[in-house]
Amino acid sequence: MSEFIQSKTILGTVKRPDTWFGNSYNLNLFRGCSHGCIYCDSRSSCYQIQNFDHIQIKGNALELLHKELRSKKKRGTISFGSMNDCYMPIEAKQQLTRKALEIVALHKFPVHIITKGTLVTRDIDLLKEISKVYAAVSITITTSDDDLAKRIEPHAPSSSERFNALKQLREAGIYAGITLMPILPFINDSVENITQLVEMAANSNAAYIIASMGMTIREGQREYFYAKLDQEFPGLKDKYIATFGDQYGCGSPNGKKLQKTFQDACKKYNIPTKMQFYQPETDSQLTLF
Template identity: 50%
Template sequence: MPKEIDAKMLLSTSKNPSSWFGTNYTFNTYRGCEHHCIYCDSRSLCYRIDNFDELIVKRNAVELLNKELKNKRKKGVIGTGAMSDPYTRSEKHYQLTRGCLEAIAQYRFPIHITTKSNLILRDIDILQEINKIYASVAITITTTDDKLAKIVEPGASSSTDRLKALGILSELGIHTSITMMPILPFLEDTEENILDIVNKANYYGVKNIVPWLGMSLRDRQRDYYYKKLDKHFPGIREKYEKSYGDIYSCSTKNMKKLSYALSNACSKYGISLKMPTYQSEVTAVQLSFFNNK
C-alpha cells in the first residue's frame, strides 16, 4: 500500500531550464514509482530515496500547487515526470496529477510531462485547455518489443499502448516527443530496434525524438539492475562488468553506427532530435509573423 504524507512544498525552480524541455519549474506528486523499471537511475544514493519501489503519495499536492502558482509572478514551463512518473498506477485512485493539471490550466502556465503510461489519455480535456498556451508530452519508448518491455519496465503501459497514446495526443495538436532513453546495452542496442522506434514515431505523428544510446549505472541502481539481469538475462551481467566496470555513463558499444542510423531515419521523416521547448515555439511563431508582414 502507498504511504501518504503531507508535503511542505511542491514546486522547485530549475537551475538549468534548457536542459530538460525548457522547464522553469518542476514538481512531483509522488515519490518513488510503481513502474519498477529495472534500470531506473532514481534508485541511486544521490536522490536519497531509501526504497524507490515504495510509493509515497503527497496527498496535499493539489492544495500546495494552487497556493504556489497563485503567488508566482513569473510565468514559466512547469515540468513533471523527470524523477517519479506522474501517471504511476496509484494515480488512477488519487488523481493528484489531474488535480495539479487543473491548477496549471487555471493559472495559465505551460506544461511539459514525461511519462511511461497511457493513463495520460484520461486527462486529454485538461491538456487541450493548457495547450491553448502550450502543452508538451514526452513518452518514453526504449523498445518496440512488448515482451522485452514487460521485463525491463514491468509496471508501465506496453510500448504498443504508449505509441497509440502518442498518436492520439499528436492528432489533437499536443506537442509530442519520444524520450528514447535509456537504450540498454546488449538488450536494446540493435539497429532494428532503433529504426522501428523511428518508423513508429513517424506513423503516430511524433515530431521529436530525444535519445540516449546507453544508460547510467551507479551504486544501488547498478546492484538492482544486475540482480534483474541475472534473473532474466543470464550471462549479460558479465558483459556489463567487462565492458563498463564501475563507470557511470555507459554508452552502447556500437553508438556511432546507431547514431548514424538514427540520424538518417529521422532526417527521412523530418523528425527532430532536439527537445521541443515553449520558447522555441514562441520564437517560431514570432519569426513567422515577421516573415509574413
C-alpha cells in the same frame, strides 16, 4: 503499497537551462514508482528513497502547488514526474495529476509531461486548455518489442499501447513525441530497434524524438539493475562490469552507429530530434493584443 505523506515544498527549480526538455520547474506529486523499470535512475542512493516500490502520495501537494505558483515571478515550463511517472496506475484512483493540471491551467503555466503511462489520454481536455500557453507530452519508449519491454519495464504499459496513446494525443492536436531513452548496452542497442522505433513513431505522427544512446548506472541503481540482469539476462552482468566498471554513465559501444542510424531515420521521416520549447510572450507580442 502506498501511504500519504506531507511535503514542505512541491516545485523544484531547475538550476541550469534545460537544453533537453526546456523545463524551468520540476513537480513530483509522488515518491517512488510502480512501473518497476530495471534501469531506473531514480533508484540511485543520492535521492534517498529507501523503498522505491512503495508509493508515497504527497497529500498536501495541491495546496502547495496553488501557493507556490502564485508566488512565482518567472512563468516557465513545469515538468511533471522527473523522479517518477505521474501516470502510474495509482493515479487512476487518486487523480492527483489531473487536479494538479487543473491548477496549472488556472495559473496559465506551461507544462511538459514525461511518461510511460497511457492514462495521459484521460487528460486530453486539460492538455488542450494548457496548450493555449504551452503543453508537451513526451512518451518514453525504449524498444519496439513488446516482449522485451515486459522484461525491462515489467509493470508499464506495452510499447504498442504507448504508441497508441501517442497517436491519440496527436490526433487531439497535442504537441507530443517520444523520449527514446535509455538505451541499454547489449539489450536494446541494436540498429534494428532504433530503425523500427523511428518508423513506429512516424506512423503515430510523433512531433519529435529525443534520444540518448546509453544509460546512467550509479550507486543504488546499479545494484538493483545488476540483480535484475541476473534474473532476466543471465551472464550479462559480468559483461557490464568488464566493460564499464564503476562508471557513472554507460554509453552503448555501438553508440556512434546508432546515433547515425537515428539521425538518418528521422531525416527520412522528417521528424525533428529536438523539441520546440515554451516561448514567453515578449513586449512586442503583447502590443498586438
